[in-house]
Amino acid sequence: MMTPILEARHLSRHFGAIRAVDDVSFALAPGELLAIIGPNGAGKSTCFNMLMGQLRPTHGTVHLDGTDITHWPTRRIWRAGVGRTFQITATYPSMRVIENVQMALLSHHGRAFSIIPRARGLYRDDAMVLLETVGMADQAGRHAAILAYGDLKRLELAIALAHDPKLLLMDEPTAGMAPRERTDLMRLVAGIVRDRGTAVLFTEHDMDVVFTHAHRIMVLNRGQLIAEGDADAIRADPRVQEVYLGG
């Protein structure tokens, strides 16, 4: 079997008596679109925070491409090719859309952050390619501050892609979006997985979106992994039905 891009082994995080994540093991293959679902408080965000080095596990390990990264700081994990999307702070509101992407490309290539990309035209073509990838080429010249919420999310995706991640972690990327925007964004992410081979781990509330786009689904409940499989297997799983039907 191929080395997984990401592997969690016996991952646990306790907060006092609360077992937020309790002995969770899983692997993510290169190019795989894997969803983690589960009710509020199931431990999804705690999982993401441990995978990204933002929270220390109580037990267990995280491997990236076969390397133990459990105790690496976030920045080192990010540099090793793990992107995390959809932090609003990732964009500069006073800059144009394309300049935001140029800044990300400058940063990725280790160039001085103070260079004004508009004046230098640096990475303009590369930035346009990324904006085309996320369907925002026609908004390149607009200021980020006036973007609609869904467009801001797509800009953040372009910024994440500027770092050419081999793995993207997306904790509720479609939070606050209208149903139509959710579907559009997940379709876009699925296209990126297909075309670039980027592996993606994501959480999402909308089950239709999850069942349509995820290659595989893991279900967390009270910190424990209670089911794993494709959409049909998850839909048919009695433990999953119990959790979602309030049993």
Ligand code: ADP
């Ligand atoms: P989800 O993202 O699936 O909604 P979380 O990972 O945010 O779930 O939370 C899992 C559990 O851990 C919840 O019971 C939550 O209250 C608890 N928890 C999360 N972060 C902390 C923290 N920093 N301190 C104490 N409890 C926490």
Ligand code: MG
């Ligand atoms: Mg959460």
